[in-house]
Amino acid sequence: MCTEEDRKPARKTCMKCEISMCVQHLQAHLTTPVLLQTHPLTEPTALGGTSKCPQHGKLLEYYCLDDMTCVCVSCAIEDQHRLHNMKTFSTAHKELMEKLGAEQQDLLVKTDDENVSLEKWEKSEREKLGRCSVRLIEAVTNLRDIALTSVQSSVSARMVSIKTSKISMQAAQKEKDAFRFLQMYSQVHQDVEKAKAVDLRKGLEPGSDRDKLVEEIRQGGEKMMEQADQFWCSLLTLVDPENHQELIATDSDLIFDPQTFGPGMSLSESKRMVFYNSWNGQCSATLLIRSIKSVPDFQRWVVSLSEDCDWTIGLCDKQSAKNLENGNVYGLCRKGDQLSFLTTENDDCSNPSLPQTKKISSKTITYHGKNGDEAILPPETVEVFWNVAASSLSFFSRTGQHQRKEILTIKMSLNNGDLVAFIQLRKENAQNTPPQHWTCLCGMAYNYGYNMGKYQYSQQGNCSCGARIGDSCITEVICELQ
Numbered sequence: 432m433c434t435e436e437d438r439k440p441a442r443k444t445c446m447k448c449e450i451s452m453c454v455q456h457l458q459a460h461l462t463t464p465v466l467l468q469t470h471p472l473t474e475p476t477a478l479g480g481t482s483k484c485p486q487h488g489k490l491l492e493y494y495c496l497d498d499m500t501c502v503c504v505s506c507a508i509e510d511q512h513r514l515h516n517m518k519t520f521s522t523a524h525k526e527l528m529e530k531l532g533a534e535q536q537d538l539l540v541k542t543d544d545e546n547v548s549l550e551k552w553e554k555s556e557r558e559k560l561g562r563c564s565v566r567l568i569e570a571v572t573n574l575r576d577i578a579l580t581s582v583q584s585s586v587s588a589r590m591v592s593i594k595t596s597k598i599s600m601q602a603a604q605k606e607k608d609a610f611r612f613l614q615m616y617s618q619v620h621q622d623v624e625k626a627k628a629v630d631l632r633k634g635l636e637p638g639s640d641r642d643k644l645v646e647e648i649r650q651g652g653e654k655m656m657e658q659a660d661q662f663w664c665s666l667l668t669l670v671d672p673e674n675h676q677e678l679i680a681t682d683s684d685l686i687f688d689p690q691t692f693g694p695g696m697s698l699s700e701s702k703r704m705v706f707y708n709s710w711n712g713q714c715s716a717t718l719l720i721r722s723i724k725s726v727p728d729f730q731r732w733v734v735s736l737s738e739d740c741d742w743t744i745g746l747c748d749k750q751s752a753k754n755l756e757n758g759n760v761y762g763l764c765r766k767g768d769q770l771s772f773l774t775t776e777n778d779d780c781s782n783p784s785l786p787q788t789k790k791i792s793s794k795t796i797t798y799h800g801k802n803g804d805e806a807i808l809p810p811e812t813v814e815v816f817w818n819v820a821a822s823s824l825s826f827f828s829r830t831g832q833h834q835r836k837e838i839l840t841i842k843m844s845l846n847n848g849d850l851v852a853f854i855q856l857r858k859e860n861a862q863n864t865p866p867q868h869w870t871c872l873c874g875m876a877y878n879y880g881y882n883m884g885k886y887q888y889s890q891q892g893n894c895s896c897g898a899r900i901g902d903s904c905i906t907e908v909i910c911e912l913q
Contacts, residue, residue: 441475446482446490451475471520486510494523556669563662570655574648581644582634589629596626685732685912688719690752690853705856705910707740714740714858714909717752719851730817732852733829737909738811741766741857745773746817746824746843746850759850760791761841763826765809770796772826772839796839807838812913817852829913856910 441451445460448470452460460466471492482491484503491501497515506512518526599615599622606612635641686702693715697706707714720732736742745762747755759775771793797804810828814835817824822843827835843850875894 443472444475446471446473446492449482492519493517494520496523496526560662560665560669563658563665567655567658567662570651570658574651574655577644577651578648581640585635586631589631589633592622592629593626596622599623684722685720687854687910687912688721689716690719691715691717696856703912704908707737707858707907707909714856716856717755717853718856718910719749719752719853720912721851729819730852731815733812733814733913734854735812735911735913736765736810737907738809739858740909742910743773743855744813744815744826745841745853747853748849749851750849752851752853755855756791761824761843761850762853763813763815763838764793768806768809770807770809770838772796772841774841774843776844810838815852854910 439453439455442454442457443460444451460470460472471490483489484491484506487503487505489503489505491503493502493504493507494500495502495506495512495515495517498512501520502512502517507517596619599619603612603615603619606615635644687698687705688702689696689698692698693713695708695714696716697708698704699706705716705718720734722730734744743755743762743764745760747760747762748758751758751760760773761775762773764771764773773791773793775791796807798807812829814827814829815824816827823840824843825840826838828838829835877894
């Protein structure tokens with residue numbers, strides 16, 4: 432607006448007028464109420480057509496927080512942004528600045544030091560791995576020294592016999608007199624035979640000393656394997672922390688909390704094992720997996736399961752644990768040889784006046800094999816990892832202490848504040864009848880069928896070992912917390 436001869440520095444830019452103004456020419460925009468409300472001002476900038484909506488040609492006046500883009504009034508009320516979270520520029524600027532400040536504080540807490548460096552990180556990780564490796568080396572060295580010191584004394588005693596025989600032979604060879612040679616030959620022969628029987632590769636002589644040392648080495652070996660396992664786990668966790676959470680100490684504090692229990696079911700004193708006896712009734716149970724400690728931002732549990740038992744494991748509402756259909760549920764389900772997963776979602780309703788309902792959906796889990804989609808075989812050991820903050824629930828098939836394969840991860844869209852870990856067990860064919868085949872603890876087997884006009888075992892009475900045939904003393908473990 433200034434003439435070429437009297438051009439002054441721009442103080443503000445009007446988005447609607449698309450001009451930059453000095454202090455003098457800006458006064459009208461600052462003192463006229465209508466202009467203040469309808470003409471947004473920004474810091475001086477070269478507009479170059481960027482202040483208009485490319486679709487509608489109108490002034491960009493709002494900011495869509497969902498799509499993080501500037502929009503015009505037509506975009507806000509007519510097009511794809513009409514149901515989005517819309518803000519004026521000033522409001523959006525204020526809220527996003529506050530959000531950036533909060534995120535900056537979170538990052539500072541996460542790094543513990545705004546001046547965090549690669550050198551500090553490397554030093555920290557080296558110290559962690561160094562502590563594990565030092566303990567491992569100490570355990571290995573201690574075992575080596577115990578074994579070598581003990582066997583060395585035994586080998587030293589055997590070598591005395593060899594040295595004695597050499598001295599005897601040398602003395603006999605130097606003797607020129609036949610009579611005296613023959614007189615000493617008997618002792619020389621004994622020394623030589625004793626030396627020939629010596630085996631330097633042989634360990635300690637049988638006895639209490641050897642038994643004591645063997646037990647000491649076994650205990651030391653177990654400790655060494657624990658140290659090696661911790662070192663291996665530290666390396667895996669460093670390289671792939673998301674899929675290797677073995678260092679998270681959440682195993683020993685978990686227990687089963689029965690909600691429903693069939694008459695054939697029982698729980699161990701530690702509350703970490705579930706037993707079933709088919710003679711006592713139906714195999715049916717629902718148990719919560721409860722921690723005796725405070726719940727952290729993530730939970731992890733590993734459960735071994737019977738191969739002939741159907742189960743569902745995951746998260747459910749605590750209030751609806753006895754009937755999963757009455758609440759939210761997310762889980763992995765086995766029925767026969769098929770795996771499926773359960774999720775709870777809001778049921779889409781065309782009538783907005785009706786209350787929103789929830790539905791539980793189930794879908795079979797498959798993978799693309801050589802013959803098309805193939806079912807995933809149910810695992811015998813399942814690891815579950817619940818990331819509370821990320822609202823995700825991951826399931827893994829465990830094949831070893833540090834070997835696992837992801838089955839699937841469920842993203843939970845609903846509020847998970849009241850969810851608890853659970854497992855549901857069931858045997859569809861479990862009946863209160865004798866098994867078709869009964870095997871005694873001694874190994875003898877007996878068949879159950881129609882014999883001599885009635886159903887009975889092929890032999891009555893007791894087994895050759897004395898146990899009663901068909902006795903229901905055998906109880907199987909169908910579920911255990913690892």
